[in-house]
Amino acid sequence: LVTICLYFVDNRAIKDSEDKRNTLFQSFSLYKINTTEERDQLQTRYNNLTKERDQLQTRYNNLTTEKGHIQAKLFVIEQHCQEGWRYFDSSLYFLSTKKKSWEESRQDCQGRGADLVIINSKEEQTFLFNLHQRAWIGLTDSVTEETWTWVDGTTLITGYWGTGQPDDSGQEDCAEIYYEQADPVKTWNDDKCSTNHNWICEKVV
Template sequence: MLCLIGVCYVSTESDNSGKIFRVTTVCLGLLCVLLLTAIIVQSVYYNITIKDSVKKWNNLLQSFSLYKTNATTEIDQLQTKLSVIEKHVQEEWRYFESSLYFLSTEQKTWDESRQDCQNREADLVIINSEEEQRFLYKLNMRVWIGLTDKDEERTWKWVDGTVLTTGYWGSGQPDNSGSHEDCAEIFIWGKKPLESWNDLNCETKLNWICEKMLNNP
């Protein structure tokens, strides 16, 4: 306390210093809290980011492993198919669009021809597309195919039991001439591959074509 001319003054320097100290302390405390909060938020963010990156990396590794397995399987399957094709080609089979075809060098009835195909673990050919029909026509030979209406007249069925939906009959065919023409052949006439089927007596002796699906070697 300071007294001048009878008047006394109380010094407030210590009080001001105390207030400044308290304010400074509070500010530093708040700053520390904010800094700690920022560190925690940053830590959580990086933790989530790292976990997400690890998850993506694991997914990538799994995808690569699956791709490698699938690729290995496909390569093995391809090698197996190539081996099967090579083996059958050496036995005078022909390959076309995932099927193998055997063209006989002798002639037999329709039933005998089918039996020969079955002995070869195949069957008389079933024609599923225009491309396949053109391929067979280019063999340039009259041949039995796996089509008959022996079970029910005019209901033509393939040897696997399916009913014929798309046919490549020649003009006026099938005509069941003589009431005994229950088996189908490819007949080479007029250079019209899409109009070359003919119904014929099943006891007629012709060459034939066997078909074996490549996935059933």
């Protein structure tokens, strides 16, 4: 009888021990799950913050580079404006006070690190018209007659010729802008390249 009693006591003790072990295991498993979830959440947050930091660093670097470019551009503009150049829409323009042939005018521009002006828009044309000067521009058909080409080798697409121009009256193969017109977008004229005119240089900044 004692043996039987001891058996049941031991059996209950074993069962209690197993129950405690199972409870402890479940608690540990739940803790492990919660810890893993928390760890994953922290890792995700860390990754997001790292990504945000990298994006901010990239933006800062880009802004620093852009600032450097702007400062350099402003320095160039300031230096040239002190020398008589004028600024408009990312380009500097020099209007001569002397008069030369088209080719000599271009050589002067190139000596200044520029070239005869290339007119790319109605706004630029209007800006140059408002300078109120008759001057050579960087346009010629001296290579191929009636094919007007800019000094950078591109073919003219949109022209701002005066009425009846170009008329090629006596080998007039170079273009000038003049302001004795009411309409600022009808001011080009073809003239002999050997004629002496003022000229306009352009330097992109």
